[in-house]
Amino acid sequence: MDDQQLRARIYSFFAEHGTAPSHRELELWAGGAEPAQAALHRLHEAHALVLEPGGGDIGKALPFSARPTDHVVRSMDRQWWANCAWDALAIPVTVGVDASIEAPWMDDGTPVGLAVKGGKLSSTDGFVHFTIPARHWWDDIAET
Amino acid sequence: MVGEAVPLGAMWPLTVAWYADRLDPDFKPRSPHDYQQVLSSVGLRGDFWQLG
Numbered sequence: 559m560d561d562q563q564l565r566a567r568i569y570s571f572f573a574e575h576g577t578a579p580s581h582r583e584l585e586l587w588a589g590g591a592e593p594a595q596a597a598l599h600r601l602h603e604a605h606a607l608v609l610e611p612g613g614g615d616i617g618k619a620l621p622f623s624a625r626p627t628d629h630v631v632r633s634m635d636r637q638w639w640a641n642c643a644w645d646a647l648a649i650p651v652t653v654g655v656d657a658s659i660e661a662p663w664m665d666d667g668t669p670v671g672l673a674v675k676g677g678k679l680s681s682t683d684g685f686v687h688f689t690i691p692a693r694h695w696w697d698d699i700a701e702t
Numbered sequence: 703m704v705g706e707a708v709p710l711g712a713m714w715p716l717t718v719a720w721y722a723d724r725l726d727p728d729f730k731p732r733s734p735h736d737y738q739q740v741l742s743s744v745g746l747r748g749d750f751w752q753l754g
Binding site: 679 | 704705706707708709710711713718720722724726727729731741749750751753754
């Protein structure tokens with residue numbers, strides 16, 4: 559399995575299960591622990607996914623987060639964690655599903671109460687706040 | 703407030719253009735020029751939105 563195929567398997571896993579595949583699954587797909595780690599680091603360097611700092615675990619495959627966050631997207635019996643407000647909008651688009659978005663508004667912490675249905679967003683009242691200029695988005699993807 | 707606030711009305715078409723093909727098995731990131739055009743297409747121009 560080449561890096562592009564592994565990337566596709568990882569993304570499919572996130573879409574289906576809402577988190578990252580386990581080391582066991584990655585090793586099975588890549589043909590062993592060493593090839594799996596080497597491939598993950600190449601994909602990280604290519605910005606195809608984001609490894610946890612100092613380790614070999616997948617932290618993010620944008621727009622998905624492997625770990626719980628304040629931005630939760632639900633569709634039927636599936637749910638995903640998003641890395642930020644933009645990614646919460648992006649998950650229903652990426653997966654291609656109707657979904658609800660559970661996240662707090664940044665200014666007062668109240669629930670956003672947004673939904674996506676039939677490819678449309680339920681409301682356009684509100685803003686997404688970007689704190690980092692676009693040229694630095696990949697410098698520290700966790701804060702974007 | 704530091705940064706830029708983007709109306710949801712612009713965020714939605716931006717998100718569709720940016721992310722709709724992310725699960726495609728053959729997905730390849732587009733060029734910075736192409737992503738810059740996506741930002742511009744929803745009115746995100748100026749220094750803050752320059753990718754490179």
